[in-house]
Amino acid sequence: MNCTDIRKQLYDYADGLMDTQDAAAVEAHLSSCAGCAEALENIRHYLGSMQDMEKAAAPAGFLQDVRARIERKSWASRLGETFLSLLSRPSFLKLAGAGATLTLVVAIYISVHQPLEYMLPEKSVSEDSKTIIREEQAASPVSSPEEKAEKTSGDEIAAEAPPAPPPPGEPVLEMKQKSGGNSEKERTKITSRQTRLRASAPVRTDKPERPPAENPSAAKADEVLSGFSDRSGAGSSVLSREEPAPEAQTDDLLESEAPQSAPASTPSPAQEKQKLFAKRSARKTMPEGEPRPSERPGRHIVPDETLPESRQDNKASKSESDKPPADAHKLSEQEVSSWLDNPSAVYILDESGSQTDALPLNPPRGSEREVLESGHVQPEWTTLVFTSSLIPSSKKEEKARSPSSDREMETESQAAPAEKEIDGLGQVRSSDIDAISSFIKSKGGTVDKEVRSGGHVTLTIHLPREKYPDLLKYLRENQGMILKNPESAPSGKGLLNLNLQFPAQ
Amino acid sequence: MNTDTITDISTDEEDFDWIREFKQGSEQAFNRLVLKHKNRVYNLCFSMLGASDDANDLAQETFVKMYKGLHTFRMEAKLTTWLYRVAVNLCKNRVTSAHFRRKKQSISLESAEEFIPQNKSDDPESNEIRRRQRIAIQECVDALPADQKEVVLLKDMDGLPYEDITGIIKQTLGTVKSRLFRAREKLRHCLEGRV
Numbered sequence: 001m002n003c004t005d006i007r008k009q010l011y012d013y014a015d016g017l018m019d020t021q022d023a024a025a026v027e028a029h030l031s032s033c034a035g036c037a038e039a040l041e042n043i044r045h046y047l048g049s050m051q052d053m054e055k056a057a058a059p060a061g062f063l064q065d066v067r068a069r070i071e072r073k074s075w076a077s078r079l080g081e082t083f084l085s086l087l088s089r090p091s092f093l094k095l096a097g098a099g100a101t102l103t104l105v106v107a108i109y110i111s112v113h114q115p116l117e118y119m120l121p122e123k124s125v126s127e128d129s130k131t132i133i134r135e136e137q138a139a140s141p142v143s144s145p146e147e148k149a150e151k152t153s154g155d156e157i158a159a160e161a162p163p164a165p166p167p168p169g170e171p172v173l174e175m176k177q178k179s180g181g182n183s184e185k186e187r188t189k190i191t192s193r194q195t196r197l198r199a200s201a202p203v204r205t206d207k208p209e210r211p212p213a214e215n216p217s218a219a220k221a222d223e224v225l226s227g228f229s230d231r232s233g234a235g236s237s238v239l240s241r242e243e244p245a246p247e248a249q250t251d252d253l254l255e256s257e258a259p260q261s262a263p264a265s266t267p268s269p270a271q272e273k274q275k276l277f278a279k280r281s282a283r284k285t286m287p288e289g290e291p292r293p294s295e296r297p298g299r300h301i302v303p304d305e306t307l308p309e310s311r312q313d314n315k316a317s318k319s320e321s322d323k324p325p326a327d328a329h330k331l332s333e334q335e336v337s338s339w340l341d342n343p344s345a346v347y348i349l350d351e352s353g354s355q356t357d358a359l360p361l362n363p364p365r366g367s368e369r370e371v372l373e374s375g376h377v378q379p380e381w382t383t384l385v386f387t388s389s390l391i392p393s394s395k396k397e398e399k400a401r402s403p404s405s406d407r408e409m410e411t412e413s414q415a416a417p418a419e420k421e422i423d424g425l426g427q428v429r430s431s432d433i434d435a436i437s438s439f440i441k442s443k444g445g446t447v448d449k450e451v452r453s454g455g456h457v458t459l460t461i462h463l464p465r466e467k468y469p470d471l472l473k474y475l476r477e478n479q480g481m482i483l484k485n486p487e488s489a490p491s492g493k494g495l496l497n498l499n500l501q502f503p504a505q
Numbered sequence: 506m507n508t509d510t511i512t513d514i515s516t517d518e519e520d521f522d523w524i525r526e527f528k529q530g531s532e533q534a535f536n537r538l539v540l541k542h543k544n545r546v547y548n549l550c551f552s553m554l555g556a557s558d559d560a561n562d563l564a565q566e567t568f569v570k571m572y573k574g575l576h577t578f579r580m581e582a583k584l585t586t587w588l589y590r591v592a593v594n595l596c597k598n599r600v601t602s603a604h605f606r607r608k609k610q611s612i613s614l615e616s617a618e619e620f621i622p623q624n625k626s627d628d629p630e631s632n633e634i635r636r637r638q639r640i641a642i643q644e645c646v647d648a649l650p651a652d653q654k655e656v657v658l659l660k661d662m663d664g665l666p667y668e669d670i671t672g673i674i675k676q677t678l679g680t681v682k683s684r685l686f687r688a689r690e691k692l693r694h695c696l697e698g699r700v
Contacts, residue, residue: 011689046693049700050661054639055623058547059561063539066568073569089604 001029006036014043439474443467520584527575535575539568542585544623545663546592552658553596555647556608563599567592582672589665590673593655600651638700645695653688660685661692 006029012018013026030037086092437447445467520541526534546567551560570591578587599605622639626632646654655674659665665673670681 008686011686042693042697043689045700046689046696047661049638049642049696050657050692051664053642053662054635055544055548056551056557056560057621057623058543058564059557059621062543062547062561062565063536065561066539066565066572067536069565069569070572091603 001025003029003033003036006030006033007039010036010040010043014040014047436474443470517583517585521580524575524578524580524584535572538571538584542588543568545585546588548623549589549592549658549663550596552643552646552662553593553651553654554599554605555643559599559605559608563592563595566595583669586669586672589659589663589669590675593659593673597651597655641696641699642692645692645699648695649688649691653684653691656681656684657688657692661689 006026009018009022009026013023018026030040440447520538523534523538527538543564547560547564550563550567551557554560554563567588571588574587578584622632622635646658649657652674656670659670659673660667667678667681671678674681676684
């Protein structure tokens with residue numbers, strides 16, 4: 001052994017942790033190497049210093065202090081201590097200041113816009129609320145008609161300008177405005193609500209005719225207001241059951257008035273449903289080379305709260321104008337993954353706005369009941385596309401596979417376009433797929449099975465809405481997990497792809 | 506080797522007896538446990554933090570946790586191992602807190618010198634030498650990373666066997682030895698010519 005090896009072992013040697021043979025080898029080296037012997041002396045000196053180091057004794061009254069601390073460890077005293085210790089920290093004071101400011105902003109926001117906007121995902125809520133608050137603040141000091149004309153835009157102009165004739169849905173609001181007093185603040189609030197309510201009417205014939213905003217801020221205000229219109233529509237369907245707030249009352253009013261203001265050509269929900277299914281059927285025959293909806297550049301993902309009922313009605317006009325949905329915005333990957341971490345209903349919308357079914361990405365907090373009660377599942381029939389993740393089977397499993405299942409695979413493989421996919425399908429238990437199909441059919445639904453390239457089998461499931469929780473429950477209990485993985489799930493048939501991962505055999 | 510670093514079977518059995526009494530409702534047994542272990546726990550906290558008030562705070566907190574946890578203590582491990590683990594974790598949390606870091610920057614080492622030695626001799630000169638040595642060691646220990654600090658204090662200051670240290674810091678023997686070697690080398694070079 002050389003000096004480097006020896007010096008690595010000197011601590012163990014000094015600690016007396018070496019066996020006799022190794023210790024003898026170290027001693028032999030030390031007798032012939034003055035440098036290592038000196039290093040050992042240094043180590044021994046160090047160890048001696050550490051062991052002989054003056055030890056600190058606990059202060060007098062330590063036990064009494066411990067007992068006193070135990071005595072006062074009630075929850076109230078703990079809370080008080082924590083608060084006081086936090087108060088002594090500058091970082092806490094900064095945090096408290098920020099929290100107070102945030103609370104103030106939220107309180108102002110809620111007092112001005114009572115309803116459901118704050119239930120939206122964080123970014124969109126904060127941005128929208130800031131914009132709205134700015135708009136409100138900008139609108140409040142306006143006094144003369146000229147200033148109004150300069151400082152307001154879009155729907156606000158329509159709401160504020162005296163010459164504008166009240167649309168059919170307005171009389172109630174007019175009465176509110178008259179009885180609400182003449183203060184500037186109240187007028188602003190009423191104007192704001194009026195604007196939102198007007199915009200939230202499900203279908204407005206005058207909406208496409210609205211003059212375009214002349215400056216960027218006005219355009220932004222238009223965008224925000226149109227977003228609110230959609231969200232208000234959603235709130236009338238989703239939150240009216242949860243929050244019987246004054247806003248819900250006005251929504252109800254609007255709902256009752258909506259048919260009057262809707263054009264005669266507006267398709268009924270049944271017609272819309274037929275149209276959707278027709279579009280899906282057309283997509284089945286889509287050529288392979290055509291980009292899938294999720295791969296298209298204009299894909300939007302909109303959270304459940306932002307999908308309006310009015311979208312169902314506005315769909316035809318929006319697809320005609322070929323514009324993206326007003327309440328949709330392109331999301332960053334971070335936003336998407338944030339939503340996916342907090343599963344809820346998510347809508348994936350095409351640029352054309354034609355794909356507007358509501359599909360829950362995952363039941364919120366694992367409760368199927370909530371999916372139904374929160375109104376996430378609409379319309380009456382739900383179309384789901386499950387894309388299975390094929391689990392590679394080991395050779396042992398291949399051998400264990402029975403001849404009957406091989407025959408089943410061969411039957412299924414007739415639908416497969418390539419030999420490679422036959423192998424892929426063979427790795428999924430065909431009995432699982434059959435079991436799912438049987439279950440769906442037993443619940444009154446239909447299943448279309450398609451083997452896709454890459455060894456995936458896609459089940460397109462049409463299921464009555466009320467049976468959807470049963471399906472989720474069944475899949476969890478019998479088949480495996482439903483994974484949120486829009487990245488890997490190939491889209492092409494449905495609005496939302498859920499990975500259905502089969503358990504290993 | 507300092508006598509208070511020895512943890513023989515008899516002291517463990519004594520601990521277990523008192524724990525049994527405490528479980529049967531004897532508060533006096535708990536007091537005896539505190540009095541027996543307070544200096545070791547306090548010294549460990551003081552060595553890790555280098556500040557007497559924080560050491561006192563966390564040592565007390567360690568025993569408060571012991572009070573709450575003794576009813577579920579199964580006596581499968583030594584009480585000292587359990588106590589040290591609690592104390593080390595509390596100290597590590599405190600060391601990494603921004604509040605403590607700011608405090609350490611603002612407080613001079615002089616305040617850390619004001620500790621009460623466990624064994625004070627009648628010779629003032631000897632006491633002064635030992636005090637200076639302690640300050641030098643504390644300065645060097647403070648410069649170590651927390652993971653190396655805990656290992657070197659448990660091993661070289663408290664004289665705990667590797668088995669106990671692995672149980673306290675929940676690391677493998679190899680990790681403990683590796684950290685200990687690096688810490689010792691740093692300390693040895695830091696203390697060269699000072700002690």
